[in-house]
Each structure stands twice: as C-alpha cells, then as structure tokens.
Amino acid sequence: METMSYRDALAESMHDALANHSNTVIFGQGVDDFKGTFGTTLGLAEKFGAHRVMDTPISEEGITGICVGAALNGLRPIHIHIRADFVFLALNQILNMAAKYKYMFGGHYNVPIFIRAVIGRSWGQGAQHSQSPQALFSHFPGLKVIMPSNAQSILESYRYLLSDYHGPVVSLEHRLMYDIQFDVDRANLRTGEQAIASYLAREGKDITIVATSIMVLEAVRVAKYLAEYGIDCEIIDVNSTTDIDQQLLLQSLEKTGRLLVADTSWVSYGVAAEINRLVLEHNPHLLKVPSKSLGMAPTPCPTAKVMEDMYYPNLAQFAQAIIAMVGASEGDIPLPNERSMSDVYKKFRGPF
Amino acid sequence: METMSYRDALAESMHDALANHSNTVIFGQGVDDFKGTFGTTLGLAEKFGAHRVMDTPISEEGITGICVGAALNGLRPIHIHIRADFVFLALNQILNMAAKYKYMFGGHYNVPIFIRAVIGRSWGQGAQHSQSPQALFSHFPGLKVIMPSNAQSILESYRYLLSDYHGPVVSLEHRLMYDIQFDVDRANLRTGEQAIASYLAREGKDITIVATSIMVLEAVRVAKYLAEYGIDCEIIDVNSTTDIDQQLLLQSLEKTGRLLVADTSWVSYGVAAEINRLVLEHNPHLLKVPSKSLGMAPTPCPTAKVMEDMYYPNLAQFAQAIIAMVGASEGDIPLPNERSMSDVYKKFRGPF
Amino acid sequence: MNSRWNYRDLYYQALRIRMVEEEIIKIYSSDKVQSPVHLSIGQEAVAVGLCAVLTEQDMLFSTYRSHAFYLAKGGDLKQMMAELFGRLDGCCSGKGGSMHLSFPQVGFMGTSAVVASGIPNAVGAAFAEKMLGRGNLTLAVFGDGATEEGVYHESLNFASLHRLPIIFICENNQFAVHSRQHERQSYSLRKHVEAYAIETHHISQGFDFCEVASAFSDICNDFKESPRPIFIEVDTCRYMEHVGTGEDFYGGYRSAAEQAEWKRQDPLIKDEALKAELAPQIAIEINESIAFAEASPLPSYADVLKHVL
Amino acid sequence: MNSRWNYRDLYYQALRIRMVEEEIIKIYSSDKVQSPVHLSIGQEAVAVGLCAVLTEQDMLFSTYRSHAFYLAKGGDLKQMMAELFGRLDGCCSGKGGSMHLSFPQVGFMGTSAVVASGIPNAVGAAFAEKMLGRGNLTLAVFGDGATEEGVYHESLNFASLHRLPIIFICENNQFAVHSRQHERQSYSLRKHVEAYAIETHHISQGFDFCEVASAFSDICNDFKESPRPIFIEVDTCRYMEHVGTGEDFYGGYRSAAEQAEWKRQDPLIKDEALKAELAPQIAIEINESIAFAEASPLPSYADVLKHVL
Ligand SMILES: Cc1ncc(C[n+]2csc(CCOP(=O)(O)OP(=O)(O)O)c2C)c(N)n1
Ligand SMILES: Cc1ncc(C[n+]2csc(CCOP(=O)(O)OP(=O)(O)O)c2C)c(N)n1
Numbered sequence A, B: 001m002e003t004m005s006y007r008d009a010l011a012e013s014m015h016d017a018l019a020n021h022s023n024t025v026i027f028g029q030g031v032d033d034f035k036g037t038f039g040t041t042l043g044l045a046e047k048f049g050a051h052r053v054m055d056t057p058i059s060e061e062g063i064t065g066i067c068v069g070a071a072l073n074g075l076r077p078i079h080i081h082i083r084a085d086f087v088f089l090a091l092n093q094i095l096n097m098a099a100k101y102k103y104m105f106g107g108h109y110n111v112p113i114f115i116r117a118v119i120g121r122s123w124g125q126g127a128q129h130s131q132s133p134q135a136l137f138s139h140f141p142g143l144k145v146i147m148p149s150n151a152q153s154i155l156e157s158y159r160y161l162l163s164d165y166h167g168p169v170v171s172l173e174h175r176l177m178y179d180i181q182f183d184v185d186r187a188n189l190r191t192g193e194q195a196i197a198s199y200l201a202r203e204g205k206d207i208t209i210v211a212t213s214i215m216v217l218e219a220v221r222v223a224k225y226l227a228e229y230g231i232d233c234e235i236i237d238v239n240s241t242t243d244i245d246q247q248l249l250l251q252s253l254e255k256t257g258r259l260l261v262a263d264t265s266w267v268s269y270g271v272a273a274e275i276n277r278l279v280l281e282h283n284p285h286l287l288k289v290p291s292k293s294l295g296m297a298p299t300p301c302p303t304a305k306v307m308e309d310m311y312y313p314n315l316a317q318f319a320q321a322i323i324a325m326v327g328a329s330e331g332d333i334p335l336p337n338e339r340s341m342s343d344v345y346k347k348f349r350g351p352f
Numbered sequence C, D: 001m002n003s004r005w006n007y008r009d010l011y012y013q014a015l016r017i018r019m020v021e022e023e024i025i026k027i028y029s030s031d032k033v034q035s036p037v038h039l040s041i042g043q044e045a046v047a048v049g050l051c052a053v054l055t056e057q058d059m060l061f062s063t064y065r066s067h068a069f070y071l072a073k074g075g076d077l078k079q080m081m082a083e084l085f086g087r088l089d090g091c092c093s094g095k096g097g098s099m100h101l102s103f104p105q106v107g108f109m110g111t112s113a114v115v116a117s118g119i120p121n122a123v124g125a126a127f128a129e130k131m132l133g134r135g136n137l138t139l140a141v142f143g144d145g146a147t148e149e150g151v152y153h154e155s156l157n158f159a160s161l162h163r164l165p166i167i168f169i170c171e172n173n174q175f176a177v178h179s180r181q182h183e184r185q186s187y188s189l190r191k192h193v194e195a196y197a198i199e200t201h202h203i204s205q206g207f208d209f210c211e212v213a214s215a216f217s218d219i220c221n222d223f224k225e226s227p228r229p230i231f232i233e234v235d236t237c238r239y240m241e242h243v244g245t246g247e248d249f250y251g252g253y254r255s256a257a258e259q260a261e262w263k264r265q266d267p268l269i270k271d272e273a274l275k276a277e278l279a280p281q282i283a284i285e286i287n288e289s290i291a292f293a294e295a296s297p298l299p300s301y302a303d304v305l306k307h308v309l
C-alpha cells in the first residue's frame, strides 16, 4: 500500500484544489515563501501564479472578510493560519459573517471558504501558540469543523470540501503529524459526506475511545500496548466535530459500556462534554463505569518542556485511565514510561 | 422585602463600583449618553466625571486591549457591550491576552477587567444581535463567566467581582430581564466566592432542571405550572458557567434521577454538554431516564417574530419535556399555550 | 440642477424611499414590523444619486441602515415589505429583517449589523472581480463610525496594495448612535485614507441626488478608464434617531436647528409641487406592498431549519 | 559619536545582548532551550539606545522578539536564562519562555507572541498613568509588520483622541517573517501615523546606540514638557532568520549583501578592540547565568496549575 505523510497529503490537496478549480485561491501569511506553510504550499505560487497563491498582510480579520467577499463573488478561497491562535483575530468574520451569510439572507448565498489552521504542541509553543479551538467553532451553527488524523483523511475530506461542499469550513491540522507517514488507500477514498464522517479506527469490545486528531494516533498506540495485556479497545475517530456520528458512538457503547474521550483541547465545554451529552441524552444506562476525559490541563499552556509534558496527557495516563475503567488492577499491567508525546512523534526540532 | 429591577441592580452596582474604588473606570459605546446603556450607567459620567465613564470609538478589540493595559497599571476597567455579538471582535484580547496574562508571566500580574455584555432575544434581533457565548468563554481557562438571573445575583456577584476578585470576568446579562422586578434581600447578600456559586433556586424531588440566566425564570414558571399537576421540580441556577457546583448538581440528581438542562445558547458544545459530562464522569447510573437539553434551535437566529418564537424554547416545550421525563401522560396535563417568552417578559417594544 | 440627470426620475426614487420609511414609522406602533429599524430619512439622496450610476451587475455591500440602498439599487419593494413583516415572501424569507436585506439579482449583496463587517467583504468581491477578469464595480457603503474599526484599516491597505476595483463610500452623517465624530476620531477621514495611497473625493451636497449622481458619474467614468480603489465621502444628515422611529433630537444630544440647514435644501421638502404630483402613485405602490406582505404566508419551523449549511 | 552618552557603557549593554544571543545559538542544538527563539542580533542598538533614556518606572510592552528589550530595560539575566531553560527560577517561572519574558520590577511589562496585541495594552497603561496622575512614560514597541493589524489603527486613534502619554516605537527591520514591507503595506509608516495627528520621528541610524539615545532623549525631554502620543520609527536590520538560529539569507529571500551595509557600520562588529576588552567579563556573567539556570529546579505539576486565576 502507498504511504504518504500528512504534509504531503496536504500539499497534494492544495495542489489539486488549484489544478481542478480555476476559482480556487490560497491566501495566507507566507504561503508563497520558501518554507511554504510547513511545506504544504511549496511551489504553488510558481506553478499557479502569484495571484492565486498570495502572501497577505498581517490582517487576519480583514483577510477573512476578503475571503468571504471573494466567495460571494465566485471564488473558493483557502485561508491558511500557521497557528489556530491567530484565528481568534478573525472570529467576527467567521462567526458573525461566514457562518451566517447563507442563513441571514434566506439562502441567497454560499460561502465556500476553507480555513486551515495549525494546532498542537511542538516546541515550547506557550500559551498563545498552542490552542485547539474545535469546540469554539463547533458551537456555532453554519460551520463545518474537521480534524483529520491521518493522510487518508486529508485526501478524502479536502477533496470533498474543496470541490463539492459550498459552506465555510475550518480544518484543524495537528503540527506533530506533519512528518508522520500513513498508509493511503487511493482506491478506497471515501467520497461525498462520507469523507468527513466519523469512523471506527479500531474494533474492540472492552472500551470505546472517542478521539480527535492526534489523539486518534495516541489511542491506537495505547490500544496496541494494552492488547498485549488482554484489553481490547475500540476507537472512534470523530473526524468532524460538527458531524459526530451518534449512531456509531451508541452502537459502540452498547458493546463496550465504557467511554473515554481523548481530545486535543481542554475538557470543559469541549469535545468530551459534547460526546457525554450525546450519550446521556440517548440512554442513561449505557455505561458500566463513569466516563473519563483526557485533554489539556485546565490552564493556559506553559512553555517549559517539562511542564508541557505534564500539561498534555501522555501514554501512561492514557493507559492508566483505561486500566482503571476496565477494572484490571494496575499491578498486573506495567504502565508505558514515555515521558512525552512529542518525543515520540517529533522528527523536527525547533523553532516551530 | 425590597424589590428591585435587574436594571436598577446593574445601575447600583455600576454606581457603587465607581464610588467605592477610585480606580474603577467604565468604558463603552454610549455609556455616557442619555440612554446610558439601557439605563444602567445613567448619570454616572456627570457624577464621577467623563474621564471615569467614557464613551469610546467603535473599536472593540482596541478598547479591550486598552482595558487590559489599564488593568496592568492599576485600574479596574469595566467594559460594556450592548450586544455580546460585538465581543467577537475582541476575542483575541480576551482569549489570548486577558485570560493568559497572569499565567504566561508566572503570576506577575492580575488583570481585573470586567466585561458586561448583553445577550438575549428582545425584538427581532436577527443572527448578529442574539448570541449567547458563555460556552465559548468558559472553555478557556483564565476567565470567570457569570450569567446572573436576578437582581440579587447582580448585587452579590458584581460587588464581589468588582471589589475582591482580580482576574478577567465576562458577565452576560439577559436583555429581557432588565425590566423585571425581583425580590432582594440585602441582609443576606452572599459574599466572597459564594457570590457566584451555583445554588438551588427551588427544591423539588422529581426532576433537576439546571438553568442559566433567564432560563432560570422560565424554569421557575414551568415548575409552578407543573406543581399544580403534582410534578415537583428542583431548579439549580448555574450562576457562573465557569464555576459550576458539581456537588450540588450530583446531590440533586441522586434525589431526582432526572436531568434537564435549559440554557440560553445552542445545545451542542454548550452548557448542556458540560453538565452532562460532569454527571457521566461521576456516576453512570444516576439518571433514570435520558437527560434532555433545551436551547436555541441549531441554526443562526432568524429575525421574523414568528420564527424567533419557534427558535427559542417556550413554556409549552419546557413543560412537555418535563412531563415526558417524569412519565406522566401528556393527556392528563394540558400544556401551557403561551406563544412566546418575550410576550411574557417584555415591557418594552422596539427597537431594542 | 444638473441636466445630465433626470431630476424628476431621481426625485421619484428618493421620494419613494422616504415615503416607504414614513409608512414604516406609521405602522411601527402596530408591531407589524418587529425588529429594529434604522431609517435613512434625510440620507436618501446619497443612495439614489449613487445607484443612478450603477448597473445591476455592480455589487453593493451596505449596513443595517439598509432600506435606502436596497430600494435605490433596485431591490423589490414588495419583497422588502414582506421581509420586514417577517413573511416567507420576504427577500430573505423573513430571516433577515430590516437589518439584513439582500437582493443579489440587482447586485445588492447584503448588509451587516456588525459595524464595518461588510467592508472587507466588498474588498473580497472586488478581488474576485479582478481575478476573474470581469469589469463590474464593487461598492462598500458604510458610516463615519465604521472607520474606527480595525478592519477598515486592513481593508484599505489590502485594496490599495492590490489596486482593486472598489469604491468606498462613507456616508458621513457625523454621528454614530449618539456620539459625534470628533469625540471618536482623531483623524480627518480623507486625509487618513490618502495615507493608503487611495484617491479621495468629497461630495458635500448629499441632499442633492443630481449632484451626487453627477459627481459620482464623473468618478466612475474615470474609474472605468483605470480601475483602482477610490474613496468618496458624502456628507449627509440623519433626520431620525439612530434606531427606531423617533426624531433625532429628543435626547438632547442634538438640536433641531442643526438639521434645519439640511432640511432647507432638501428637495423632498422644498419641491412640494412635484411631491404632490408623484406621491399618490407611490402611495398606491406602498399600499400594494403592504397588502402583499400581509398576504404572504408565515414561515414554519421547517423554514427555521433551512439554509444553515 | 555623541558625547552625551557614555559610548563604552552602551557598547557594553549592546555587546552583552549580542553575546547572550550568540550563546543561545550555540546551545540551541543541545535542546536545552526548547522553545522558539526570535533573535535581535543586529537590532540591539535600538533597545539599548532607547532604554538608556528610561527609568525603571517607565513601562515598556514589547513582542516575542524580547531578549534585547528585556535586558536593556534591566531584566535580570540569570532569571532570563532560567526562563529559557524552563526552570522555576525563570522570570516567569518557566511558563513564558523566550516569547513571553516579563520583569515588572523594572517596568518590562510583558511581551506578546500575537502580532500587535501588546500595542493597545501599552495605550491602556498610558491611560491609567494619566488618569492616576502619575508621570511615567509608557512605550509600545513593535515591528513594521504589526502596523498591518487593525488594532494598531484603533490604538493610534484612541491614544491621539485622549492625548495619552505614550511613545510608539516601530522597529522597522523591513521584514515580517520573509515578506518585505512593500509587499504588505500600501502606506508609508510615518505619513500614515500623522493622519492621526500624532507627531512622528525617524531614527535612521538604528545601529548606533548613542545616536538612538540622543535622539530619543531629545524627544523625551520635549515629551515631558508636554506629554502626548509620539511615534518613532527606528530603522534597523535583522541579521538572523525570523525565528530560530540560522542566518537571514539562506532561504533566498534576502541577500547577504543587503545586510553588509548595516554590518559595516555596526559598532559591535567595527570596534573590535573594545569588544575584546569587554567580552571576557560578559562571558563570565553569561556562564554564571547558565549555571544558575541549570541549577534551578524544574517545575512540578503543582506549578503547572498555579497562576490561572
Ligand atoms: C461591532 C459593532 N459595534 C457596535 C455596534 C452598535 N452600533 C450599531 S450602529 C453604530 C453606529 C455606527 O455609526 P456609523 O458607522 O456612522 O453609521 P450610521 O449609523 O451613522 O449610519 C453602533 C455603534 C455594532 N452594531 N457593531
Ligand atoms: C496575529 C498574528 N499573526 C501572525 C503571526 C505570525 N508572525 C509571528 S512574527 C510575524 C511577523 C511580524 O513582523 P514585525 O511586526 O515586523 O516584527 P519582527 O518580527 O520583524 O520583529 C508574524 C506574521 C503572529 N504571531 N500573530
């Protein structure tokens, strides 16, 4: 099977969007420079022209508004932010304009803008370069939010959303995955709305792990680890936080009776909260044990590596939570002793 | 007992903050005009001086940043927005700066800024003048978010937060409550952190209604209505969405076994989600029936009154949900037939 | 009066807008229109004069103070009235209301109730227009207060940097709600814009639709020779309060005398003869639009749920 | 060189900053500093010249490119090093890192890694200073790129409107990451600021700390006579890449020749004699600061949870 990095899947998706749709344009700080948005827009300005792949002033709100207006007049803009934290400057245009333009005017318009924003720890990012705002966006009707966890997901969801979907989209891409190689099955790329649907990333019978973005990879790692000790984890990749497949979730929980949500953001008012609501509104007796949630510590992100390592959940905590939930005794199962997720994934070293 | 309108409680709190703390200042568009922020800042510029009660340019992000800087240098700014939707322009300063300034610099600073923002339906507000962003703010560590549901709560929480608390606060005030008269018990104003704590607004044994802001009043109305039919509702006023009292919640649910969350915003990724998480993470067997959530329809807000009335939950839907949950048969209990919440509360008519 | 423009036609347009809004005032107390209304009474000549020069393909983005530009640009009156009445036949199916009118068929591209938010949208539409090699004009219409928002700075900068085919129209009524311009702005509007290397123009006779049309027509002719960002400040005067149906001086922040000079020159007040001649026909049209609105069905819950994604 | 300033003292300051950053480059590959670093090498004279004029009570807000201003303003080197090493004795207990230094004892009020975000904070501090009747200066330091953000416009307007005692310092290194100024800005910096009725100054010799100090001292004397917003553009040159420890021309967006003119005039390069004389003592201090940092305890999970509210 073909393998492909997350980065290359992004680069291919950007290329194809420009190649297949003459009305696609890419906006973003540095999209045309020699680093090319962590390598995902390299060479595109040269190939498709500076008017289609444009460096922008440092004006997030303005450029977002410009993307909205361009979309109203026939373009399909992609707007890239090297950090999701910077999108906070553009929230008025996203929440008050893009998410509502179609509705407010009774369906006269579509606003096909696609916002790519990078999330995730990498290298001492600190409080202002580390946030993961999927819950924020997902609370507001009118947006689609995706959190692809592998190269296949990128190929599928970007192809669909950049070609056949016509509303505003926010895609949150995890920085630590850029260099990771994934299997890609081109013959079986999911299409249409299926391209962003939640799916079973692993079948199991003891516990359901519902995960987003890189936490899906973590879930797979912990599942593999625990499988050796007889614990069988089922994993649901949420994929789109605005389009969670409730049926899939409930079916899985009917089987396992145990729910652990692993998300890249804070737990409170986050994906874990929403998943728990979906469960409890459906059936109050589905779970055998209390659900658990893994996410960032309830603080802004500290910069020091040693604190970062405690701030983000690691494999040991992940395993520990599962072991406690399935009722195995910890004594019997040694905990993995990795210090830090980023040590595992990271091929790159500083600065970003 | 003394009675007092929500508006007058706000006006008194603004007055007292200026009178008791020479470093308190009020910023906001129109705070010094003849309407005085729906009557809550009337006369204050005249009494305390234009330098302390200042009209501002239409620059939400800038003024918020100015409040943060003023707070770092000894002031206690209050910043007022006549609509919470306008705060979306200032989210960078709130989320990336105010919420993190203390943490990011290892505790060197406090940022005592107090943001007042008006939420809630009133008069055909439409998609951009109707949002209720408590979930958005509450997801980010570093902020306190309050949603006072009566005059007593205003007096208590504003006194505490404007005098003895030193971090950033967002207070969401519901427009429909401004004209409502409430009992106020000055001898028993809660103080300190208790001033923003969740509390039992009504005792009951059949169902727990967890509510925010005006939904507390709706809950009280529905409880009174259903009491005549033998249904006994317990009501928890969340009061602060960042400081939900989990103990109170769980104790109540141990008694009632039924959970209905009634919030002023969208259900997904909202207060209902967070409450369900708190329950399910604690005890998966607490509820006898599935929980339910009431909030805005999953769309932007339509303007037409007839759609608004369907967009917001009304008393009949509220009662219906409870009746279904307690297992009474609807045939036995007639549903109240009010068309619209705003018809009940509204003393004012347009424009806002 | 300028002979290039048919005074009578433009007068008709302006009077029609005023009479529509006067009718709104009249019926407002009946609660048939249950949403905030920001009236343009006193400012109609700006919309009429500008739109006289535009085609239906030219795109215009404006604000919550939407009625005048909607009608001047060619938006359907019946559908506007139905929109204000919250009916299904409204130009936005009742979802927009007075603050959010739109009529894409004639290039009336939408109005935002968040100050200044439509400005970058107009810049973006102009960007698309240029990139797609089409030649229509894009207009961003906004008030003096909108220039205080950061996004205005960002929009001017981008438009100039890429020499986009856009015309910024600032309707300067000197007020934002109840605040006067000098209490809010340290800059003079046009000097500030010129710092972005954007050409500016000033139309001071905002009460005179023919003057506005003439001046704007000259600018547009030049613009078509050489498409580029242009900024036009049009002085005007709001007669009514910021939002709602009252006069604009009852709050004490403004005197009636201040408006008197404007009113003295206002053709819709001055030219009583033409008004008397044209009004009856307009009144019929307005009545028909109200009848249309009232006959239009109310939206259902299924309608609430439509148009989200 | 200007005799009002002790060349040797300022040279020492500037050299110290450069050597600290050169040391950071040296140790960066060891991964002891695990966070992005934005170096000021080439720009030190700006910080040194300006801060020479300031007192510890004067407040300065700056950016992620923080080392030079932190040290020039009097921030403790040991605590800075410990901060970069992520230790408990860091000036921000390890929570800030290179992008978020702060040392309130000397008026170094914080640095934001979100472009332009600190500018309104400085304006707010100046507002408080004026309202509380105190007389210290407030400085907002930012790069040329920051002027593209909307909040810059809003900050200038407010500062001018209220005649606040604030000095805006734009360190113009002509780059934002890899983009040149003319690719991003349609305005000339000072002409644009003047549109807000804010007085502007230009210091073109940003490599010369004595010149910077002299010019700034004159401005400050005048400022103290009549506190008001003032804008100063200081030309400077970044020698290293935007973020990280590489040279600034390896990416091809910039040639080494472009920097040569600056380097030719840079006292820290030119005056080898003085450098040789002062460097050993500075090296000792730097070594001590590293030893201090390495000896400092690592934060615990309890520390992670502190300082949130
Ligand atoms: C971002 C934002 N802030 C505040 C408001 C409240 N508001 C509505 S209209 C207005 C004044 C705008 O003045 P101007 O731009 O001059 O337009 P005018 O109303 O005079 O036509 C304000 C402050 C808003 N709608 N949006
Ligand atoms: C709001 C925001 N957008 C984008 C970035 C990414 N970024 C970091 S520094 C920088 C360039 C800033 O240039 P300038 O203001 O000239 O300062 P310099 O780095 O040259 O000192 C950019 C775009 C950011 N940190 N914040």
Ligand SMILES: [Mg+2]
Binding pocket: C143, C144, C145, C171, C172, C173, C174, C175, C176, C177
């Ligand atoms: Mg105005």
Ligand SMILES: [Mg+2]
Binding pocket: D143, D144, D145, D171, D172, D173, D174, D175, D176, D177
């Ligand atoms: Mg720069």
